[in-house]
Amino acid sequence: MIADYLLNPNRRDHSLDTIMLERLGERLGSGKQEKAQPQSLFEVDTGSREETAEAAAALAKLEPILIERLTDQGSVKLFTDVEMPLVPILADIERNGFLLDVDGLHELSKELERDLDQMMASIAALAGGEFNINSPKQLATVLFEKLGLKPLRKTKTGYSTDEDTLTQLATQHELPNQILTYRSLSKLKSTYVDALPELVHPETKRLHTSLNQTVAATGRLSSTDPNLQNIPVKGDYGLRIREAFVVPKGHELLCADYSQIEPRILAHLSQDPRLLSVFAKGEDIHMATAMEIFGLPSSQITRDMRRAAKTVVFGIVYGISPFGLSQNLGVPQAESKKYIDTFFERFAAVRALMDRNIAEGREKGYTTTILGRRRPIPELQSGDPAQRGVGERMAVNSPIQGSAADLIKVAMINVHKKLHEELPHVKMILQVHDELIFEVPDHDLEEAKRLVKQEMEGVGKQLGLSVPLKVDLGVGKNWRVAHP
DNA sequence: GAACTCACG
């Protein structure tokens, strides 16, 4: 929606200041459909470039207060210094767009249609009749009444048929596996392969997403219409969808990922000596935690042990419970509890950080990130223990996820500035939480790689991080190949 | 429009 607006030829000559005001209009909009509705600020366009710039600067100063007043629904939003300078950069990204291989997706659609037709017949045979596989209700009837399989979990309205359930049911019957495959193909076809080409802009021939700065509670961006932050990255068909994200002739796609950004922030915030040492030495974090958790030298760490350690670290960042970890790893709760206990023994400062975050959240009503971004967590004051649990996990996770969002926002500002000065033909075309994507003319490639890596990693020092930041680069003619 | 499911970091 916003992208459409910015692409309107009648508005192309408007100054960035005007665009910033437009973005403020979006930011102050109320709901999903309403986001581009003009609010009073939206109308502030004096017709004079200087006056408009002045108004924008004034708004930038007032903004935290404005936001606080206008979103006064128990959720106070305060904005740090990164959001305003990011506004024209997001507008740039939206205007640039991502080139899509529409013909390739059309081919893929036909293949998927054939596969789905075949699977539908085979599923009908196994189920003893045709039914709508996309209907969880009808599927539950087939699985749990017709075939008599044992339901595992309930939803509000009936028995669950989600991926986790079907994976477990697969040991009893052949049907669940086929359903899983059918579902995943159907998802890819409807959400991506068929939907994306419809959203290509008729003039630019590109996909222009909208990047929202006011949706995610932690300070992350979100992406809509289309969401380009959840393009598939796994499986044969998923990878073929990524192949459809391409660059024009004479260009390369450059992808730059922060490596292990959240564990690095965990190390910084906790100041845990072992974690700090792992990153200072450039060691493999998951191997290192596996060695600590299992008490074994690296030579004796198996792939499964490393995978378990990786899951434990994720769990810590999310505010873990032994139950959740045991579900995720498929091990008994007693075992997952041992992993967690041992982790906290070896990385004691991490537990202290979690306790600190929860205590701060409870006392102040909000948590904070590296740049001072606040997230209100009223759940911590709830009388309901389950709700408090929810709040505690938010209090553990928000400073980490939110600080990562801070870092990449600063990186975007720095990279954008340097590109403008040194490589004006390089376009930033997407951000996916810990990853920036650029469209680069062939002759700029080597310099762009150097610049992007240097600026992204440089944010660590700039913000006083106690760990080095590491950026992995990938280059190619499409997103599948270029993804590091 | 709610509920369910599943795509991503």
Place this chain on the structure above:
DNA sequence: ACGTACGTGAGTTCT
């Protein structure tokens, strides 16, 4: 005793 990992957006079905 109880529910159970953080943050998103979108397509489909059904009420």
